[in-house]
Structure formats: structure tokens, C-alpha cells
Amino acid sequence: MTYQMTDLAEFGWNPHFSAQLEPDDLEQAVPVRVTAVHRGAVSVAGPGVDISIPPYRSDPDDSETTATVGDWLLLDAETHRPRRMLPRQSLLKRRLAGTGRDVQLIAANVDTLFIVTSCNQDFNIPRLERYLALASEAEVTPVIILTKADLCDDPGAYLRQAYALPSVHMVESVNALDGKEVERLLPWCSLGQTVALVGSSGVGKSTLINSLTGRADIATQGIRDDDGKGRHTTTGRALHRMPSGGWVVDTPGIRELQLTDVQSGLDDVFSDIVDLARSCRFSTCRHDTEPDCAVTAAIEAGALEESRLERWRKLIAEEAFNSASLAQRRSRDKAFGKMVKRATKDKKDYLEP
Numbered sequence: 001m002t003y004q005m006t007d008l009a010e011f012g013w014n015p016h017f018s019a020q021l022e023p024d025d026l027e028q029a030v031p032v033r034v035t036a037v038h039r040g041a042v043s044v045a046g047p048g049v050d051i052s053i054p055p056y057r058s059d060p061d062d063s064e065t066t067a068t069v070g071d072w073l074l075l076d077a078e079t080h081r082p083r084r085m086l087p088r089q090s091l092l093k094r095r096l097a098g099t100g101r102d103v104q105l106i107a108a109n110v111d112t113l114f115i116v117t118s119c120n121q122d123f124n125i126p127r128l129e130r131y132l133a134l135a136s137e138a139e140v141t142p143v144i145i146l147t148k149a150d151l152c153d154d155p156g157a158y159l160r161q162a163y164a165l166p167s168v169h170m171v172e173s174v175n176a177l178d179g180k181e182v183e184r185l186l187p188w189c190s191l192g193q194t195v196a197l198v199g200s201s202g203v204g205k206s207t208l209i210n211s212l213t214g215r216a217d218i219a220t221q222g223i224r225d226d227d228g229k230g231r232h233t234t235t236g237r238a239l240h241r242m243p244s245g246g247w248v249v250d251t252p253g254i255r256e257l258q259l260t261d262v263q264s265g266l267d268d269v270f271s272d273i274v275d276l277a278r279s280c281r282f283s284t285c286r287h288d289t290e291p292d293c294a295v296t297a298a299i300e301a302g303a304l305e306e307s308r309l310e311r312w313r314k315l316i317a318e319e320a321f322n323s324a325s326l327a328q329r330r331s332r333d334k335a336f337g338k339m340v341k342r343a344t345k346d347k348k349d350y351l352e353p
């Protein structure tokens with residue numbers, strides 16, 4: 001079977017994925033994209049394919065290799081069984097709420113992360129920095145979207161604060177209810193582009209998705225669900241096609257974002273402090289009372305805000321804590337695997353001396 005690359009491009013295929021193909025792959029396999037993950041089934045779609053298959057994990061020992069929304073799978077053209085998953089271009093994940101340890105995959109192969117906040121008390125620099133670190137770590141381009149501009153006297157003040165963050169290059173303020181204004185986001189939503197939205201509850205993510213998809217089937221707060229049992233919030237997870245040709249990932253609100261394994265993301269977002277720290281006299285400088293500390297010197301000179309240093313410290317501490325518990329679990333899993341292997345070998349030796 002052969003495909004026009006343009007047919008695949010509609011689903012978000014790009015040279016990154018072409019580069020993963022073996023010469024005869026497309027003769028025996030169909031590339032499909034995961035459009036939804038349900039309990040016990042995964043929906044996939046591609047040119048001429050729109051089916052449900054059982055959940056797939058390429059490495060049984062590694063939960064991060066579970067096919068998630070946005071992943072590309074090569075299905076056997078006849079049996080429709082997955083042959084393999086193509087290496088991801090990006091991966092958004094978060095610590096699973098409640099368990100404290102497990103990592104939940106949010107979406108793969110996302111091009112742009114819309115970090116949504118509103119021009120009111122939700123606007124919060126530390127929260128933006130967390131989301132920026134998440135985007136950087138996931139290798140997704142961040143765009144900050146300031147909603148409810150229509151309810152605010154001076155949206156420009158919020159725009160300026162967001163732009164002032166060193167790693168921020170794109171900020172848009174919109175009235176998410178106004179389709180015309182939301183068109184300003186179209187450059188990130190063109191053919192085959194995949195966007196995901198993150199932000200606190202109530203900032204307007206569903207409203208934006210509705211405006212971008214031109215549909216009203218995604219529940220917004222305050223609207224009653226069909227079952228009449230009450231307010232429906234975004235709980236499913238799926239890729240929705242936009243009239244502009246792009247795809248939008250509808251993920252549940254990430255209310256308690258925890259940073260896992262985001263050391264390099266933090267370094268990017270706080271590169272100003274990391275750069276300064278290189279000039280401290282001691283490589284182990286804690287930027288506290290040490291002599292010749294470039295960081296405290298910058299604070300004294302007014303070049304760095306002390307609160308920014310504090311936020312960095314807090315995130316570093318949180319990151320260290322999270323990564324430590326993750327590392328503990330990984331080494332425990334590994335030790336368990338080794339023990340099982342050893343026991344199996346012992347048994348074999350015993351049975352076949």
C-alpha cells in the first residue's frame with residue numbers, strides 16, 4: 001500500500017516520522033495516529049482508517065512507551081495489529097495526582113502548547129514558569145494565551161508581564177468567546193499542526209477549543225451534561241480536528257502540575273540565573289552568604305529580582321524531590337526484574353543441572 005505524503009500530513013505526519021521508516025514499511029504497514037485513549041481501547045485514524053484497537057505498549061517494562069494521544073503507530077496492513085510505535089517528537093507528561101509517583105502521559109507529538117491564563121487573579125508568574133518548564137522539557141513550543149481580555153481594563157499590563165519572562169517569545173490576549181479574535185491563534189493551527197492547551201480550571205480552555213474547532217460539543221463549565229447529573233468538565237482526552245487543518249488535544253485541566261524530570265526545562269526557563277551562577281566564585285555557591293556571588297550581586301544591582309531567585313529555588317527543590325522518588329521507584333523496579341531473572345535462572349539450573 002502506498003500513500004501520498006499529503007494524506008499523511010493532514011494527520012500531522014512530518015519529516016521527523018518519515019525518517020523513522022524502513023524502506024518497505026509502507027508496503028506492509030499503515031501509519032495511524034492515536035486520536036483517543038479509552039479504558040481498554042485506543043482509537044486510531046489515518047488515511048482511509050478510523051478504527052479501535054487494544055491498548056499498545058512497545059516496551060512492557062516501560063509505562064512511558066504506552067501509546068498515548070498523538071502517537072504514531074505502524075499497523076499491519078492486514079491484521080491491523082500494531083507493528084511498532086514511531087519515536088516521538090515531543091511528549092507531555094505529568095505526575096499522577098494522588099499516587100505521588102506514577103507518571104501520566106498527556107499527549108505525544110504536540111507542536112505547540114497554549115499556556116492559558118486569564119487577565120485576572122489567575123495570572124500568576126510562578127505558575128507560568130512551571131508550564132514553561134513543562135513545555136521546554138517536553139520540547140513543545142510555548143505560546144501564552146491571556147483570555148478574558150474583554151473583562152479587563154488593561155490587558156496590556158498582563159501582556160507586558162508575560163513578555164518580560166526571559167523564555168517567552170509569543171503572547172496573545174483574546175476574548176476566547178469571540179471567534180474573530182481567536183483567529184489570531186491560527187498560525188499555530190494550520191495543516192497537520194497539533195496544539196494542546198494547559199491552564200487552571202475556568203480560564204477558558206474549553207471555550208478556546210470550541211472557538212478553534214467551530215463546534216459547541218465540548219462541554220464548558222456551567223453547561224449541563226446530557227445525563228442531567230450536573231456540570232460536565234473536560235474529562236475525556238482526544239484529538240479534535242480544526243477547520244484550519246490542525247489538531248487540538250483536549251486534555252483534562254492540569255490543576256496540580258508537578259514537575260517531574262524537568263531539570264533541563266528549568267535551566268532553560270531560568271537561564272539568566274544559571275548564567276549568573278557560572279560567575280560565582282564557588283561552583284557549589286548557594287547564592288546566600290558566599291563571597292563573590294554573582295547572583296546576589298545581580299540582586300543588589302537591581303538586575304535580578306530576588307523573588308525570581310526564590311521561585312527558582314522552590315522549583316529546584318520540588319524537582320529534586322520528585323525526581324528522587326521517581327528514581328527510587330525505577331531502581332526498585334529494576335531490582336525486582338533482576339530478582340525474577342535470577343530466580344528463573346536458579347530454577348532452570350536446578351531442573352537441568
Ligand SMILES: Nc1nc2c(ncn2[C@@H]2O[C@H](COP(=O)(O)OP(=O)(O)OP(=O)(O)O)[C@@H](O)[C@H]2O)c(=O)[nH]1
Nearest residue numbers: 147148175176201202203204205206207220221253
Ligand atoms: N468574557 C469572557 N468569558 C470567558 C472567556 N473565556 C472563558 N470565558 C468564560 O469562563 C467560563 C469558564 O470557561 P471554560 O472554557 O469552561 O474554562 P476551562 O479552562 O475549560 O475550565 P475547565 O474545564 O474546568 O478546565 C465560561 O463561562 C466561559 O464562557 C473570555 O475570554 N471572555
Ligand SMILES: [Zn+2]
Nearest residue numbers: 280285287293
Ligand atoms: Zn552564587
